Amino acid sequence: MAGILLVTGGSRGIGAATCRRAAKNGYRVAVNYRSDKTAADKLVHELLAGGATAISVHGDVANEADVIGMFDQVSAELGVPTALVNSAGVGGAHMEVAEFELQTLELLMRVNVIGTMLCCREAAIRMSTARGGTGGAIVNVSSMAATIGGRPGNSAYAASKAAVDAFSVGFAKEVGAQGIRVNTVRPGVTLTDMTSTVRDNESVRKAIESTIAMNRTAEAEEMANPIVWLLSDEASFISGARLDASGGGFVIGASTSGK
Ligand SMILES: NC(=O)c1ccc[n+]([C@@H]2O[C@H](COP(=O)([O-])OP(=O)(O)OC[C@H]3O[C@@H](n4cnc5c(N)ncnc54)[C@H](OP(=O)(O)O)[C@@H]3O)[C@@H](O)[C@H]2O)c1
Secondary structure (H helix, E strand, C coil): CCEEEEEECCCCHHHHHHHHHHHHCCEEEEEEECCCHHHHHHHHHHHHHCCCCEEEEECCCCCHHHHHHHHHHHHHHCCCCCEEEECCCCCCCCCCHHHCCHHHHHHHHHHHHHHHHHHHHHHHHHHCHHHCCCCEEEEEECCCHHHHCCCCCCHHHHHHHHHHHHHHHHHHHHHHHHCEEEEEEEECCECCHHHHHHHCCHHHHHHHHCCECCCCCECCHHHHHHHHHHHCHHHCCCCCCEEEECCCCECCCCCCCCC
16 A cells, blocks of 8 residues: 555646546545635545555645645545645736735745645644654655746746745654655646647747757646655655756746746
8 A cells, every 4th residue: 555645636637637646656645625625525536446545635735724624524524644745826916016915925935835734734734754654755846937936927836846846854853863855847838728838839839849859738637646656665765855847947048937
């Protein structure tokens, strides 16, 4: 048995690909969603049909009571989580600093930063060997945006992901001797609903691709594979790392829309 995995934002995109990959590797999988119950239920149905054990778990990661409820539900229905992937995230509107709106900034930080932190807190409480747990592994999904301040109009989003990076390194040090490994994966532009303008518009996609060393964007599975590997025992001495799944990274100054 690989373990019990909660994936926030597991219903779509990189989170959904992670659920599929983890189920294939034998994890019992909890698929978290916030609003799209249909997508979560459809994925759970698919995983069950493939012989996996899976449940859907409603909860807004920006809401503390929801986060506690999610962990309680997973613990009751599948067992105490041994693995957590924080993939829930929002892109935020394309905004230059002079156009910043408080509400959009607050949502970005609440979901991408505080949501990740609250989920890590609940995981630490349950996984830490210093608190009676059996340890675990956590992957926080950051972004290559954190490394360049984001493409134009994405500085706030980039800042939210830089916060995830810094937090994850500090958290990894704090729980390193408590049986918990913490890492981040930093995706480059990946074709999901979040990047629908890149996915659905060929000229935008080509412009983005020309800024990436490998000259292409990624599929969600190309993020799921390193995420699930980092959760696995094959990565048993890796903690506090930031893994760039970026197609070789940026080669020139970039245009808009990438996350
Ligand atoms: N796609 C990229 O190019 C890219 C690049 C770098 C980093 N990332 C990061 O990768 C992660 C996944 O992105 P994606 O492209 O897979 O996005 P996506 O396709 O838009 O999916 C987002 C997922 O997050 C969930 N979600 C959003 N807000 C939530 C909340 N408050 N509470 C719980 N769940 C919430 C959504 O659930 P509902 O549908 O139910 O709302 C959905 O399952 C994000 O953290 C993103 O910042 C993406």
